[in-house]
Amino acid sequence: MVHLRLTDVSRDFDGPPPVRALSEVSLELPSGTFVAIEGPSGGGKSTLLNTIGLLDEPTGGDYEIDSVDTRNVGRKTLARLRSDTFSFVFQGFHLLDRRPVIDSVELGLLYRSVPKAERRRLSRDALAVVGLQHHLWSTAANLSGGQRQRVAIARALASGAPVVVADEPTGNLDSENSAKVVESLRVLHRAGATVVLVTHDADVAAAADSRLRIKDGRLTEVSVKDAPVTVGEIRKPPGSPSRVRFTDLVQDAASNLTSKKARTGGLVAAVALGVALAVATLGISVSATSQVAATFDEHTNRDVSVEWAEGAFAWSSTESEQSVVTRLENVAGVAHAGLLTDLGQHGLKGSRARSTYQVPVYGQTGQALTAGRAEIDWAPGNPGVLGAGEVLLGSNLASQVELGPLLAGPVFLVDETPLTVVGVVRESPREPRLLGAVVADQPSQVVGTPSQVKALLLTSSGAAQQVARQAPLVINPIAPESLTVSAPVDPSGLRGEVESDLQTTLLAFTGIALLASIAGLANAMIMSVIERKQEFGLRRAIGARPVHITGLVLAEAVMIGGLGGVLGLFAGFSGVLGMTISRHWVPVFDLRLAPLAILGGVAVGAIGGLFAAGRASRIQPHQALRL
Numbered sequence: 001m002v003h004l005r006l007t008d009v010s011r012d013f014d015g016p017p018p019v020r021a022l023s024e025v026s027l028e029l030p031s032g033t034f035v036a037i038e039g040p041s042g043g044g045k046s047t048l049l050n051t052i053g054l055l056d057e058p059t060g061g062d063y064e065i066d067s068v069d070t071r072n073v074g075r076k077t078l079a080r081l082r083s084d085t086f087s088f089v090f091q092g093f094h095l096l097d098r099r100p101v102i103d104s105v106e107l108g109l110l111y112r113s114v115p116k117a118e119r120r121r122l123s124r125d126a127l128a129v130v131g132l133q134h135h136l137w138s139t140a141a142n143l144s145g146g147q148r149q150r151v152a153i154a155r156a157l158a159s160g161a162p163v164v165v166a167d168e169p170t171g172n173l174d175s176e177n178s179a180k181v182v183e184s185l186r187v188l189h190r191a192g193a194t195v196v197l198v199t200h201d202a203d204v205a206a207a208a209d210s211r212l213r214i215k216d217g218r219l220t221e222v223s224v225k226d227a228p229v230t231v232g233e234i235r236k237p238p239g240s241p242s243r244v245r246f247t248d249l250v251q252d253a254a255s256n257l258t259s260k261k262a263r264t265g266g267l268v269a270a271v272a273l274g275v276a277l278a279v280a281t282l283g284i285s286v287s288a289t290s291q292v293a294a295t296f297d298e299h300t301n302r303d304v305s306v307e308w309a310e311g312a313f314a315w316s317s318t319e320s321e322q323s324v325v326t327r328l329e330n331v332a333g334v335a336h337a338g339l340l341t342d343l344g345q346h347g348l349k350g351s352r353a354r355s356t357y358q359v360p361v362y363g364q365t366g367q368a369l370t371a372g373r374a375e376i377d378w379a380p381g382n383p384g385v386l387g388a389g390e391v392l393l394g395s396n397l398a399s400q401v402e403l404g405p406l407l408a409g410p411v412f413l414v415d416e417t418p419l420t421v422v423g424v425v426r427e428s429p430r431e432p433r434l435l436g437a438v439v440a441d442q443p444s445q446v447v448g449t450p451s452q453v454k455a456l457l458l459t460s461s462g463a464a465q466q467v468a469r470q471a472p473l474v475i476n477p478i479a480p481e482s483l484t485v486s487a488p489v490d491p492s493g494l495r496g497e498v499e500s501d502l503q504t505t506l507l508a509f510t511g512i513a514l515l516a517s518i519a520g521l522a523n524a525m526i527m528s529v530i531e532r533k534q535e536f537g538l539r540r541a542i543g544a545r546p547v548h549i550t551g552l553v554l555a556e557a558v559m560i561g562g563l564g565g566v567l568g569l570f571a572g573f574s575g576v577l578g579m580t581i582s583r584h585w586v587p588v589f590d591l592r593l594a595p596l597a598i599l600g601g602v603a604v605g606a607i608g609g610l611f612a613a614g615r616a617s618r619i620q621p622h623q624a625l626r627l
Contacts (some may be wrong), residue, residue: 003031022048105154163196306454324475348413378423389418552616
């Protein structure tokens with residue numbers, strides 16, 4: 001039995017000027033009552049109905065439900081009282097429009113922690129009572145107005161709540177559908193429910209046992225039938241009041257997302273964009289760092305040279321330039337080694353009578369040209385070897401002497417010694433002086449007084465410093481200090497600075513991308529909450545607590561974030577792959593980015609959803625539903 005008693009209840013609203021919507025209303029509604037409340041618009045009907053349904057709180061007087069003073073309880077207890085006591089039928093229906101009809105019917109049971117199988121059974125039975133047993137899986141938005149209102153009545157019937165509060169349930173319906181809705185309310189009443197109905201329709205009000213009239217916030221008339229309809233036994237609602245199972249909450253959130261695919265897709269895209277930018281930025285950072293390291297190791301850190309004046313030490317009777325090269329090639333970390341000897345200035349002219357040019361001549365031993373990274377255009381058929389009686393001309397000198405086609409085997413005289421030109425030194429980044437000189441094999445037929453000898457060494461990646469320390473000892477173990485060593489400054493510190501700056505910059509972009517994603521998602525979800533204001537108001541009305549609303553919105557946000565994380569991961573990796581291929585880099589993927597991307601998407605969803613969840617949890621049912 002549920003007995004409702006209002007004693008001198010008043011409700012004032014702040015504003016310029018303040019408004020008194022209810023003024024000292026006293027009213028008793030015994031269990032099993034069917035009462036209709038009538039009156040002019042603005043007279044206080046909705047405020048009274050809000051107060052009876054615990055959707056609004058009076059500012060004066062007392063309201064008791066079975067002797068429980070509702071003004072001295074907290075929000076949690078109020079939610080439990082609503083869940084245990086009331087179900088609602090609204091003029092605006094307030095169904096889950098994009099979801100199957102049965103989801104709207106079982107919503108009240110969801111917030112009573114009723115198992116899914118029992119929820120479905122009770123909801124099917126209730127829909128059968130109102131004649132909609134064939135529309136369980138129809139989308140609620142596709143039903144007619146009369147059918148939608150009967151779905152709302154089925155929701156009230158399935159909940160088993162002892163009191164049904166109905167606000168203008170026939171206000172949007174024609175006479176035929178109005179009659180069906182009134183009959184459905186009678187079914188609820190006969191099943192034992194107390195029905196409190198607000199209506200402007202006298203024919204609808206005539207179905208009630210009692211009729212109240214309210215004007216200017218005061219009860220002005222009470223009419224009771226002589227023979228009220230006999231009602232059945234009041235049953236207790238199934239389940240536990242104002243509770244929801246975690247699995248049901250998750251499934252509810254998933255159903256909300258799948259029911260509005262376009263909105264969900266937009267929210268997922270907002271997260272995916274941020275995660276993709278973050279993954280791409282971090283992935284490019286790893287690839288770029290690897291490329292920086294490879295570039296440093298491949299070029300900057302490989303060139304070593306050792307120079308000495310000819311005669312600075314005497315060769316042994318059995319030693320030659322080639323033996324020095326052989327020892328250098330055996331040093332760990334040396335990839336290519338050779339000697340470049342300055343043979344001084346010599347006269348150069350063509351085989352026929354031409355002008356004589358004084359040009360520098362250099363002798364090379366071993367792989368001096370390769371170690372110097374020289375680029376040579378060889379004569380057709382030449383295997384890239386400089387033999388006896390053969391020379392190379394630097395590209396600048398070749399232009400000056402008007403060198404003919406190499407295929408013809410041009411011959412030049414160097415101090416009257418005929419030598420065949422078999423190639424042109426086109427580039428010589430380590431020894432640019434070769435571009436204006438003659439290069440001969442050493443020892444050669446070119447007779448000169450060597451003045452300087454330089455050992456050119458090309459090392460393996462990262463071995464330059466070690467080779468620079470060992471090479472002088474290998475060349476002249478007696479007086480290594482007499483040699484001049486040139487080696488690049490160890491670039492590890494510089495490389496570390498470049499890599500650090502690159503990573504810092506890209507991490508900053510990552511943070512900006514994620515913050516932008518969080519802001520975008522938060523804004524989109526707040527807009528979604530505003531659109532769903534009436535839905536959240538309905539959930540609060542039928543027993544959901546603010547924490548339940550928070551959990552629902554966060555569950556949706558986390559799912560959106562997870563999906564966005566997965567999509568963002570693939571999009572980001574695709575971006576990294578495209579970028580590295582276009583730059584001719586070797587793509588480097590850090591596999592740790594995969595779980596981090598998904599977790600990042602979840603984090604973005606959770607953080608962005610917090611703002612929307614906070615707003616949704618503060619929605620007051622009487623403001624959202626406007627009974």
